[in-house]
Amino acid sequence: MALTRRNFIKGAVAGGAVVAGATAVSTPACARENKTMPPMAVGLLYDSTLCVGCKACVKACRDNNDTQPEFSTEEKLWDTPLDISGRTINVIKMYAEGTSDHKDQERNGFAFIKKSCMHCVDPSCVSACPVQAMRKNPESGIVSYEPADCIGCRYCVAACPFGVPQFQYDTATPRIIKCQLCRHRQAEGKIPACAEVCPTGATLFGPVTALKEEADRRRALPSESVTTFARKTVGSTDLHEKKVANYIPHIYGEREMGGTQMLLLAGVPFEKLGYPALRDRxxxxxxxxxxxxxxxxxxxxxxxxxxxxxxxxxxxxxxxxxxx
Ligand code: SF4
Ligand code: SF4
Ligand code: SF4
Missing domain, CATH: 1.20.5 (Single alpha-helices involved in coiled-coils or other helix-helix interfaces)
Known part of the structure; x- marks a missing residue:
């Protein structure tokens, strides 16, 4: 067909109509909501007010996940990780202020705090990973990592709002490491190692709905009253008695980033304990x-x-x- 003036005008109008149509259709954003938690989701409840800082959970995590000790003192006598790293996927850190005389108190007090993967309901690491090396189990909600699929792009490291995935820069075959809620132990019918060994029940394993109910129960109790706390698994009969601490009115992980499967209770504001204030979306x-x-x-x-x-x-x- 020859390019006639008439054909040119037809073509220009047709092209303009397509552009106009495309522009009109592409303008609205297709917003998506936060994903929802699987009904059978499992997780951890960490109660800072029950934690005595013994770090048995750090040792158990190492033993069950083949990570090597980290030394932060010259003598190198003790395993003393200061934070999660390419070698450490679970750490207990300490908050101290003023005279540090009072446990779980913001002023002149001290507190312990666990840091490990939060197992987000709508995880950024999974969303950012271009090859699905980071995955969220649709039933348990566990966020796992498949090294065989990983291309080392470290998008997950940049995407995580909690700074959890760590790249092993100092190894010949680096990979990402993070807590996978001891899924290998759960596959054998065991509970996560950190919850298994915790002497006070500060780290408690179970269905997230039951953990949330337990967190609500604790927060509703009057401070200084005496109650029982389960060890290992929520609802277990392995109980111990303790005075209720003065909880701050906040269950961290209930809403942050659309919710997480690790929930945290504390007597000190979470920002002071190293947990960022985050939006719900x-x-x-x-x-x-x-x-x-x-x-x-x-x-x-x-x-x-x-x-x-x-x-x-x-x-x-x-x-x-x-x-x-
Ligand atoms: S084992 Fe329990 S009490 Fe000991 S540091 Fe870990 S969470 Fe705290
Ligand atoms: S805490 Fe970070 S690594 Fe863990 S699931 Fe959430 S986004 Fe992923
Ligand atoms: S669940 Fe397992 S991998 Fe995660 S912090 Fe506890 S012991 Fe470590």
């Missing part, structure tokens, strides 16, 4: 909304381009004669 929900919008915006221009190519091809003259 997960980063994954936000970033995937943006991605979908961008991809939508790319697919539609591709359709526009295709339309223009089609129109142009139809209008390219196959001989040099012009009607006009």
């Amino acid at each position: 997960s980063y994954a929900a936000s970033s995937e909304t943006i991605q979908h919008t961008l991809y939508g915006g790319m697919i539609l221009p591709a359709a526009v381009l295709g339309g223009l190519v089609y129109v142009a091809k139809k209008n390219v003259p196959n001989h040099h004669s012009e009607e006009d």
Whole structure:
């Protein structure tokens, strides 16, 4: 077909209509909501007010996950990790202020705090991983890592709002390490090692719904009253008695980033314990909304381009004669 003035005008109008249509369709963002927790989700309740800082959980975590000790003193006599790292996936840290005389008190007090993977309901690490090396189990909700699939991009490291995934920079075959809720132990019918060994029940394993009920029960008790606390697993008959601490009115992980399967209780504000104040909407929900919008915006221009190519091809003259 020859490129006539009439054909040119037709093509231009058709192309313009496609562009206009594409622009109109691509403008609205396809926002997605936070994902919801699987009904059978399992997790941990860590109660800072019950923790005595013995670090039995750190040792048990090492023994059950083949990680090597870390030394932070010159003598190198004790395993003293200061934070999670390429060698340490569970750590107990200490808060101290003023005279540090009173446990679980913000002023002139001290407290212990656990740091390990939160097993987010809508995990950023899973959303960011381009090859699905980070996965969330649809039943247990455990966020796991498959080294065989990992390409070492470390997007998960950058994406996690809690700074959890760690890249092993100092090994010949580096990989990511993070808590996987001892899924290998759970596959054998055991509970996570940190909950198994905790002498006070500060780290407690169980279904997240039951852990949340237990957290609510504790927070509703009057401080200084005496109650029983389960060890190892929520609802277990392995109990011990203790005075109830003065909890702050906040269950960390109940809402942060769309919720997490590790819940935390404390007597000191969580920001002071190293846990950031985070919004309810997960980063994954936000970033995937943006991605979908961008991809939508790319697919539609591709359709526009295709339309223009089609129109142009139809209008390219196959001989040099012009009607006009
Ligand atoms: S084992 Fe229990 S009490 Fe000991 S440091 Fe760990 S959480 Fe705290
Ligand atoms: S805490 Fe970080 S590593 Fe753990 S599930 Fe959430 S985003 Fe992933
Ligand atoms: S669940 Fe297992 S891997 Fe995770 S912190 Fe506890 S012991 Fe370590």
